[in-house]
Amino acid sequence: MPSTLLSLGSINADFQVRVAQPPGSQETLLASDFCRLSGGKAANRAYLATLFGHHSVLLGRVGADELADQALGNLRQAGVLLDGVTHAPGHSTAVSMITVPASGKKQIILANNANDAWDGMACDRVRAAIAAAPPQAVLALDHEIPAAVVRMAIEAAQQRSLPVVLDPSFPERLEPGLWPLISAVTPNTEEAAHLLGQPVTDSPSAARAAAAFRQRGVPMACVKLADGGCLLACAEGVYHVPAGGIAARDATGAGDAFTGVFAIALLEGQPASEAALWATAAAHLAVAGYGSQPAYAGREQVLAMAEQLRPQLRRVDD
Known part of the structure; x- marks a missing residue:
């Protein structure tokens, strides 16, 4: 049976503009x-899986409105399987309003809308999709949906012995008891600091944070750095994957590219250090374009960028 990425979480209609000055300046x-x-974290990961040639199953909620077509149209065209996406009557599709200044460091206002409007039927659809997944499958999910849905999906994946990759946004929603059930976690520095209750501001503190997630029971932890690199803690050690020096045109969706490609690499049987290298390469390429899905690179480009980064990959716990 084909390998499958199950992507559960937020599905958004993105409205994006470029501005000369950051919001608040006038x-x-x-x-x-x-x-x-x-857009949306789950939608972006699902889109990436199709670029890498895998079966891609999107699980989430949209509204019973015209914005659902905007949120799902590109995914449908790309071949993402949408049977696990359900409509929330009386709720709008989630809307993400994005401004991108000259620095490329986007600012987002998210109206979560249908992402938070789950019912029993929608949960049953997620359980059924996980139960029907082939043995070679990975569940990648985020916390831009209710905590109870995240817990349900992780427990269902554990029953199938499927690896689980978690993007812990929003970090305040994460239930501490889930750590031992998660295969990999991919926070940025702010999310890591919130989850651990300790400052994470640079590479050494990110290395400590990644190791702290391991101590909580997560086999693989990648802390994404503001410069585009990451710190990985796994069974083989602690690794620094450096930034590649690409000028950022638009950082929208770069973190989703990281988590999505990390999950795809695990799906393909790659070790954690290789997965982190692929993920960093994907995030680097994503910031060079405008928008999230339109800027994503496919397998050939990502692996070529990973080879450029490979000479700088190093262990930092020796």
Whole structure:
């Protein structure tokens, strides 16, 4: 049976503009490059899986409105399987409003809407998808949906012995008792600091944070650095994957590219250090384009970038 990425979490209709100055610098800002896109963490990961040639199953909620077509249209065209996406009557599809200044460091306002509107039927659809997944499958999920749904899905994946890769956004929703059930976690520095209750501001503190997640029972922990690199703690040791020096045009969706490709690498049987290398390469390439899904690179480009980064990969716990 084919390998499958199950992607559970947020599905958004993105509205994105480029601005000359960051929001807050003046009362009214002129914007350009307006676009309407498919977005959301789960949607972005699912899209990446199709670029890498895998079966991709999206699990989540959209509203019973016209924005659902915007959120799902690009995924449908790419071949993502959408039977696990259910409609939430009386709720709008989630909307993400994104401004991208010259630095590329986007700012997002998210109206979570249908992402938070789950019922028993929708949960049953997720359980059924996990139960029907082939043995070679990985569940990748985020916390931009209710905590109870995340817990249910992780427990269902554990019953199937499927690896679970968690993007812990929003970190305040994560239930501490889930750590031993998670195969890999991919927070950024702010999320890691929130989850651990300790400052994470640079590579040494990120290395300590990654090791702390291991102590909580997570076999693989990647802390994404602001410069585009990451710190990985796994059974083989603690590794630093450096930034590649690509000028950021738009950071939208780069973190989702990281988590998605990390999960895809595990799906393909790659070791943790190789998965982190692939993930960092995917995130690097994502910031060079505009938007999330339109900027994502496929397998050939990601692996070529990973080879460029490989000479700088090093252990930091020797």
